Amino acid sequence: MTPRGVLVVSGTGTGVGKTVVTAAIAALALARGDRVAVVKPAQTGTATEDVPDAETVRRLSGLTDTHELARFPDPLSPEAAARAAGLAPLDLCAAAAHVAKLAESRDLVLVEGAGGLLVRYDPDGGTIADLAASLDAPVVVVAAAGLGTLNHTALTLEALAARKLANGGVVIGSWPRQPGLAELANLADLQVIADGPLAGVLPEGAGAQNQAAFLAAAMEGLAPRLGGRRTG
Secondary structure, eight states: OOOOEEEEESSSSSSSSSHHHHHHHHHHHTTTOOOOEEESSOOOOTSSOOOHHHHHHHHOOOOOOEOOOOOOOOSSHHHHHHHHHHHOOHHHHHHHHHHHHHTOOOOOOOOOOOSSSSOOTTTOOHHHHHHHHHTOOOOEEEOOOTHHHHHHHHHHHHHHHHHHHEEEEEEEEESSOOOOOHHHHHHHHHHHHTTTSOEEETTTTTTSSSSHHHHHHHHHHHGGGTTTOOOO
């Protein structure tokens, strides 16, 4: 089984590894010979020294077909960043149209959200969940490994279900090299919350690897539903 169509990558919050997971799915799809695009609807924090997410995806996966639809200087939610900069917020309807157009000529279009599932993109309260709904796209939920992740993941999955959005699977974005008791317990408990095996567990530091090593980590870390071969 391999992903096709449009797939939204969201998470339980910021800093959980959404970009690395997006790059991993893209790398595996490219290795299969698929036509792949990655869309970042809103990139915030462009005035900082942080590397833009699209650039990280390109470095790790080798994908060049990346799209940023809006850029804002401050490292805030997209709606707050637009407001702080005095700029127009992202037009979610236009973003949906852009993604749908890309999907006409690609096997897979990955859409990476900002922050968590219900982070605001505009003053009307539009979210990446609304974008996923308009595209009828499943949502991959990227979660942390440590304390707090059970509650955050459960709430995110409840929000998906309440909006009748398809669950594309739960992926741990960064599994520590030396997991403690909390991480080991969470690995089992997250499968209970997800109602089945996780869609992936990527190792800590995967985002610092070269493309060949990253592709190998993606293949071993992601489950078949996302193009890898991880089981259990």
